[in-house]
Amino acid sequence: SAVISQKPSRDICQRGTSLTIQCQVDSQVTMMFWYRQQPGQSLTLIATANQGSEATYESGFVIDKFPISRPNLTFSTLTVSNMSPEDSSIYLCSVETDMNTEAFFGQGTRLTVV
Amino acid sequence: AQKVTQAQTEISVVEKEDVTLDCVYETRDTTYYLFWYKQPPSGELVFLIRRNSFDEQNEISGRYSWNFQKSTSSFNFTITASQVVDSAVYFCALRVYNQGGKLIFGQGTELSVKP
Numbered sequence: 001s002a003v004i005s006q007k008p009s010r011d012i013c014q015r016g017t018s019l020t021i022q023c024q025v026d027s028q029v030t031m032m033f034w035y036r037q038q039p040g041q042s043l044t045l046i047a048t049a050n051q052g053s054e055a056t057y058e059s060g061f062v063i064d065k066f067p068i069s070r071p072n073l074t075f076s077t078l079t080v081s082n083m084s085p086e087d088s089s090i091y092l093c094s095v096e097t098d099m100n101t102e103a104f105f106g107q108g109t110r111l112t113v114v
Numbered sequence: 115a116q117k118v119t120q121a122q123t124e125i126s127v128v129e130k131e132d133v134t135l136d137c138v139y140e141t142r143d144t145t146y147y148l149f150w151y152k153q154p155p156s157g158e159l160v161f162l163i164r165r166n167s168f169d170e171q172n173e174i175s176g177r178y179s180w181n182f183q184k185s186t187s188s189f190n191f192t193i194t195a196s197q198v199v200d201s202a203v204y205f206c207a208l209r210v211y212n213q214g215g216k217l218i219f220g221q222g223t224e225l226s227v228k229p
Contacts, residue, residue: 031215042205042219043159056214090157096215102149103209103217105159 002027006093006106013083013113020079021109023093028073030098034066037090037108046091049076083113116141118208120220127196128228135191135223137206143167145211148182148189153222154202162204165189196227 003026013019023032032049046066047055055068070076080087093106117140127133139148150162163173165182173180177194193200203224207217 033216042221043217044219045216048214048216058216092159094217102161102164103215104161105151107158110157 002029002095002097002104004093004095004104004106006109008109009107010110011112013111015084015113017083018079018081019083019111020077021091021093023076023078023095023106025074025095027097029095030073031096032070032076033094033096033103034068034076034078035092035094037092039088043092046078049078080111083111085113087111088113116143116208116210116213116218118206118218118220120204120206120223122223123221124224124226126226126228129198130195131227132192132194133196133225133227135193135204135206135225137189137191137220139187139189139206139208141208141210143210143212147209147211149207149209149217150180150189150191151205151207152202153205159205162191193225196225198227198229201225201227 005024007022034046035043036046037043045058046061047057047068049055049068049070051070065081067079090108090110092108094103096103119138146167148165152160163180170182179192181190203222205222206220209217
């Protein structure tokens, strides 16, 4: 199993600013992911955070808007840049230790952009 | 392309009723995994079950049971004798083995159990 600490748990931000969300795992994991959950919606994958290289983004998400870092096997950050009210969502960090286990999720970051 | 469909957006039942949440998936891959997660109002995702594509055996865990049928591409979830604490949004998800581990989620079913 894996225990994930995600910070901040919630934030209210002004439009046009940026917020960096941190994800810390208690053990080394090969796969880390960032998901977005818009209000009342399902979870959508933003990107796969790759250790030591650029993240792999899903269709509709770009690096300039959602830069991701992953300096090692236990830590990653997601930045939501130049925020607008449409970015108000829950952002979740997820990790998988291998394909034969479930994905573990952080508590999520509830972002409100005003 | 892969897809997960949870046709039931909202379900409301009275406590002690049985309820089944439907999940239909689409994939052309032969190796994949199916999951159910629960998201209570607090927002965290709680893992409930994982099934791989080679294991069609149904499973029961307490009041929860899952019916996996590859012939109909369905992975339905039944709660027996529902309780108020079961009220949450339930997500079905698909992971395809050669897609790098990402999960494809259904739209979720919001279950409301009334006393």
